[in-house]
Amino acid sequence: MSFVKLTASTLAIAAVSATAAAARDNVQVAGSSTVLPYASIVAEAFGENFDFPTPVVESGGSSAGLKRFCEGVGENTIDIANASRAIREKEIKACADAGVTDIVEVRIGYDGIVFASQLDGPDFTAFEPADIFNALAPKVMVDGELVDNPHTKWSDFNADLPDAEILAFIPGTKHGTREVFEEKVVAAGCEATGAMEAMIEGGMSEDEAEDACLAVRTDGRSVDIDGDYTETLARIDGNRNGIGVFGLAFYENNTDTLKVATMSGVEPTTESIASGEYPVSRPLYFYIKKAHVGVIPGLQEYAEFFVSNEIAGPNGPLSNYGLVSDPELAETQEKVSNLTTMGSGS
Amino acid sequence: MTDATAPMGADVPKKARKSSLYGTDDRTKKRNAAEKRFQMYGIAAIGIGIFFLVILLVSIVRSGVPAFTQTFIEVPVYLNEEVLDPNGNRDPDDLRRVSTFGYAPLIDQAIFNQVQQTEGLTTTLEDASDMRKMVSASAPAILRDYVLANPDEIGETVDFRILAASRVDGYMKDRVTRESVARDKNIDAAHLDLVDQLVEAGTIKREFNWDFITGADASENRPEQAGIGVAMIGSFFMMLVVLVLSLPIGVAASIYLEEFAPKNRFTDLIEVNISNLAAVPSIVFGILGLAVFIQFAHLPQSAPLVGGLVLTLMTLPTIIISTRASLKAVPPSIRDAALGVGASKMQAVFHHVLPLAAPGILTGTIIGLAQALGETAPLLLIGMVGYIATNYPEGIASGFLDPNSSMPAQIYEWSKRADPAYYERAWGGIIILLLFLMTMNIIAIILRRRFERRW
Numbered sequence: 192m193s194f195v196k197l198t199a200s201t202l203a204i205a206a207v208s209a210t211a212a213a214a215r216d217n218v219q220v221a222g223s224s225t226v227l228p229y230a231s232i233v234a235e236a237f238g239e240n241f242d243f244p245t246p247v248v249e250s251g252g253s254s255a256g257l258k259r260f261c262e263g264v265g266e267n268t269i270d271i272a273n274a275s276r277a278i279r280e281k282e283i284k285a286c287a288d289a290g291v292t293d294i295v296e297v298r299i300g301y302d303g304i305v306f307a308s309q310l311d312g313p314d315f316t317a318f319e320p321a322d323i324f325n326a327l328a329p330k331v332m333v334d335g336e337l338v339d340n341p342h343t344k345w346s347d348f349n350a351d352l353p354d355a356e357i358l359a360f361i362p363g364t365k366h367g368t369r370e371v372f373e374e375k376v377v378a379a380g381c382e383a384t385g386a387m388e389a390m391i392e393g394g395m396s397e398d399e400a401e402d403a404c405l406a407v408r409t410d411g412r413s414v415d416i417d418g419d420y421t422e423t424l425a426r427i428d429g430n431r432n433g434i435g436v437f438g439l440a441f442y443e444n445n446t447d448t449l450k451v452a453t454m455s456g457v458e459p460t461t462e463s464i465a466s467g468e469y470p471v472s473r474p475l476y477f478y479i480k481k482a483h484v485g486v487i488p489g490l491q492e493y494a495e496f497f498v499s500n501e502i503a504g505p506n507g508p509l510s511n512y513g514l515v516s517d518p519e520l521a522e523t524q525e526k527v528s529n530l531t532t533m534g535s536g537s
Numbered sequence: 538m539t540d541a542t543a544p545m546g547a548d549v550p551k552k553a554r555k556s557s558l559y560g561t562d563d564r565t566k567k568r569n570a571a572e573k574r575f576q577m578y579g580i581a582a583i584g585i586g587i588f589f590l591v592i593l594l595v596s597i598v599r600s601g602v603p604a605f606t607q608t609f610i611e612v613p614v615y616l617n618e619e620v621l622d623p624n625g626n627r628d629p630d631d632l633r634r635v636s637t638f639g640y641a642p643l644i645d646q647a648i649f650n651q652v653q654q655t656e657g658l659t660t661t662l663e664d665a666s667d668m669r670k671m672v673s674a675s676a677p678a679i680l681r682d683y684v685l686a687n688p689d690e691i692g693e694t695v696d697f698r699i700l701a702a703s704r705v706d707g708y709m710k711d712r713v714t715r716e717s718v719a720r721d722k723n724i725d726a727a728h729l730d731l732v733d734q735l736v737e738a739g740t741i742k743r744e745f746n747w748d749f750i751t752g753a754d755a756s757e758n759r760p761e762q763a764g765i766g767v768a769m770i771g772s773f774f775m776m777l778v779v780l781v782l783s784l785p786i787g788v789a790a791s792i793y794l795e796e797f798a799p800k801n802r803f804t805d806l807i808e809v810n811i812s813n814l815a816a817v818p819s820i821v822f823g824i825l826g827l828a829v830f831i832q833f834a835h836l837p838q839s840a841p842l843v844g845g846l847v848l849t850l851m852t853l854p855t856i857i858i859s860t861r862a863s864l865k866a867v868p869p870s871i872r873d874a875a876l877g878v879g880a881s882k883m884q885a886v887f888h889h890v891l892p893l894a895a896p897g898i899l900t901g902t903i904i905g906l907a908q909a910l911g912e913t914a915p916l917l918l919i920g921m922v923g924y925i926a927t928n929y930p931e932g933i934a935s936g937f938l939d940p941n942s943s944m945p946a947q948i949y950e951w952s953k954r955a956d957p958a959y960y961e962r963a964w965g966g967i968i969i970l971l972l973f974l975m976t977m978n979i980i981a982i983i984l985r986r987r988f989e990r991r992w
Binding site: 267 | 633681927952
């Protein structure tokens with residue numbers, strides 16, 4: 192085996208790989224790991240019911256997905272970006288710079304964020320945003336004064352809560368869930384306890400106070416989880432007193448080990464989230480590159496199929512998995528069939 | 538000095554004379570005891586190692602073996618013409634228009650009929666749609682594919698073997714208990730009662746599931762359908778890239794370094810760096826791969842080709858080091874003899890040294906490949922994790938270039954999913970991966986045993 196021959200064959204393989212990327216006949220999707228399960232359920236059903244190949248779905252996070260989405264137009268770029276938050280101005284601009292000007296925004300439904308703990312752990316069954324703030328903020332209100340958080344047990348600040356050590360597993364900062372958690376729970380608690388007012392009185396500007404409100408204590412009672420919900424679940428399993436933040440869909444698949452807490456007296460269910468009663472929820476989106484419609488076979492069919500009543504409707508497979516279906520689904524369907532781009536209309 | 542030591546020296550022979558060949562003196566006893574102790578430490582160390590190995594294997598096998606069996610429902614389904622072909626003309630386009638959602642009620646009805654026809658069966662479920670929770674979401678697709686392939690059979694009753702839902706499957710495998718069902722909205726206790734009775738009637742069976750080994754991955758709401766087959770193909774193509782690239786490059790580099798290169802500072806530097814590269818954490822190669830192959834060279838993300846290239850970088854030092862070791866093990870007399878009868882240096886190497894070193898090189902390569910097969914960290918960064926491997930590649934080019942997963946990435950992906958049924962599949966995947974690794978290592982051992990020559 193002369194290595195000249197081997198080197199030649201190596202070069203040949205390299206050459207073959209360089210001439211790659213021929214015409215693409217499948218839809219490519221990337222983005223949020225929260226949307227991934229839904230997108231893969233739809234992709235699977237799409238492959239079964241249409242003559243188009245099953246779309247390729249990848250995760251990687253909302254921001255990473257949108258970044259790839261905005262790389263430009265062409266067969267070697269993705270067609271759809273999934274996101275657990277709305278696209279930002281900055282990203283729209285980056286898209287436009289790369290030639291991706293016509294984007295169709297599709298809201299597929301809502302995702303609820305729930306607080307859950309070990310099934311036979313202490314009785315964490317009812318929370319107010321103020322409780323979470325009191326437990327997790329670095330500075331809280333005690334007797335009308337803003338002081339370093341002295342609380343070590345839930346019962347320290349709310350006698351209705353169990354006499355258990357404070358220990359919370361919250362999503363890390365790279366997660367879209369963290370943003371919702373901060374905005375809808377911590378900030379709400381900050382205002383409710385009067386801490387925000389006290390900060391402003393203490394000389395902070397309103398913006399500074401808002402930022403300061405979102406901070407969490409760093410003495411180990413609040414643990415950032417950078418992995419996914421399975422990791423949070425494992426931590427809860429190991430800590431009787433632990434409280435974890437989960438997506439509703441994840442909780443609904445693990446009801447046999449977790450019990451959920453109400454927030455402001457509302458139990459998180461698909462119904463209470465759809466009606467807006469349950470406060471901690473966020474919309475989920477995907478974004479279509481309009482320039483690819485008609486070029487990539489099946490792209491529009493996939494999008495229409497995604498938001499069709501039998502898939503995204505109240506009794507469809509997505510809602511069975513834990514997605515809270517959008518009450519305004521009919522408008523979304525219309526938007527997808529007309530391919531109404533962002534900024535035109537509405 | 539000599540004065541001081543003399544009296545002591547005079548004492549020693551006295552003591553020595555006391556010792557006998559038949560009795561042991563204190564110092565010997567001490568030394569023997571020390572040796573015993575050391576042996577005990579060694580045995581204890583081995584014992585701890587074996588203990589953990591057994592625990593590991595037992596837990597892997599216990600958690601993973603259930604993944605190889607699956608619960609099936611065998612049921613005759615009436616292919617209702619009114620639903621499937623309302624126009625009655627068997628036009629393929631018309632048939633296609635009925636989606637899997639149209640087929641689902643047929644299955645519900647079929648199981649419901651089966652339940653009612655089975656004698657001695659009592660259930661509180663009184664509606665056909667209640668049967669839905671027992672059936673996998675994959676079942677309507679099986680029916681639809683069958684009908685599209687055999688449009689003549691519309692209106693007939695056909696026997697189907699469909700997957701049971703993952704909760705039913707979990708109940709058969711004791712993963713789902715009645716206590717947990719009380720809190721689970723996916724299935725009710727009434728369903729479990731029915732499952733018990735249908736098992737007795739022979740409608741529900743737990744059988745070996747080839748689809749787990751050969752099948753494609755599935756979405757989150759049908760773990761019962763998921764298989765590792767596509768990821769296995771992805772791994773195969775990656776290993777192909779690794780083998781084709783790293784073996785010639787590695788062997789060429791080590792032959793040059795070992796046989797031809799002058800020994801100077803520069804080659805010393807290269808040698809040190811190769812050893813260093815072998816110790817670099819694999820995630821570093823992942824970042825390198827992301828930067829060079831994907832961001833700079835614009836190769837497709839998640840493609841086995843890129844995965845293979847990254848793993849090649851990781852495997853090369855291993856192969857170079859083992860190849861050099863086996864080249865070094867060939868005695869210089871072989872080279873000298875070849876050169877002595879007039880062979881050129883290259884002839885000496887390729888005709889005599891390399892064949893003798895080949896078993897060692899192959900062993901090193903196989904072990905390097907096995908290492909690459911089990912590697913996950915670099916694949917995280919080039920997008921092979923977080924991808925749902927549902928499509929089989931079409932042909933060789935697509936096998937290299939289309940996005941795919943690999944076995945360890947698939948296991949990681951499964952372990953992250955919400956449904957507990959995927960956890961079991963992750964362990965099952967680990968068993969398959971371990972079998973592959975063991976096979977490769979056994980091949981390496983056999984090669985070494987059979988062909989290795991000692992001097």
